[in-house]
Amino acid sequence: MSIERPTKAANTGVRRSMQGNKSRDTKPELAIRRLLHARGLRYRVSHRPLPGVRRTADIVFTRLKVAVFVDGCFWHGCEEHHTVAATNAAYWAEKVRRNRERDQETDQLLRDAGWLPVRIWEHQDPRTAAEQISTLVQSSAERGERPGP
Numbered sequence: 307m308s309i310e311r312p313t314k315a316a317n318t319g320v321r322r323s324m325q326g327n328k329s330r331d332t333k334p335e336l337a338i339r340r341l342l343h344a345r346g347l348r349y350r351v352s353h354r355p356l357p358g359v360r361r362t363a364d365i366v367f368t369r370l371k372v373a374v375f376v377d378g379c380f381w382h383g384c385e386e387h388h389t390v391a392a393t394n395a396a397y398w399a400e401k402v403r404r405n406r407e408r409d410q411e412t413d414q415l416l417r418d419a420g421w422l423p424v425r426i427w428e429h430q431d432p433r434t435a436a437e438q439i440s441t442l443v444q445s446s447a448e449r450g451e452r453p454g455p
Contacts, residue, residue, distance in 0.1 A: 342365070345436070359415060370443055371419075373416055381405055383403070386429065388402070
């Protein structure tokens with residue numbers, strides 16, 4: 307079944323809302339990055355870890371090969387917070403399904419290339435997320451190897 311993509315927003319309110327969605331520097335990302343930076347960790351922001359693959363991680367520790375994605379609950383289908391779209395529901399359901407499929411594919415591509423993909427939901431406490439990321443990165447750096455899954 308092919309889902310036809312709407313060419314225009316349903317109304318000006320929807321259009322403004324969609325234009326306001328950011329692909330980087332979201333509040334959860336900024337909070338996590340601030341906490342990681344305060345811990346002395348340095349990283350790349352909005353970086354493509356794999357050459358030739360159009361997938362961008364939110365936070366990347368290049369030397370240790372750790373790619374962090376801060377996933378939005380609506381866009382990536384969080385089982386706890388995802389809501390069904392009221393307008394163009396079939397289109398958005400397919401969009402979220404494909405995003406989840408692409409996330410799994412991205413994680414596998416990264417693992418196959420020796421990277422550790424880390425997925426954080428936007429609703430997670432930034433302190434807990436930063437602690438999780440920090441632990442992976444610091445233990446890996448101390449051992450001189452890439453962290454395991």
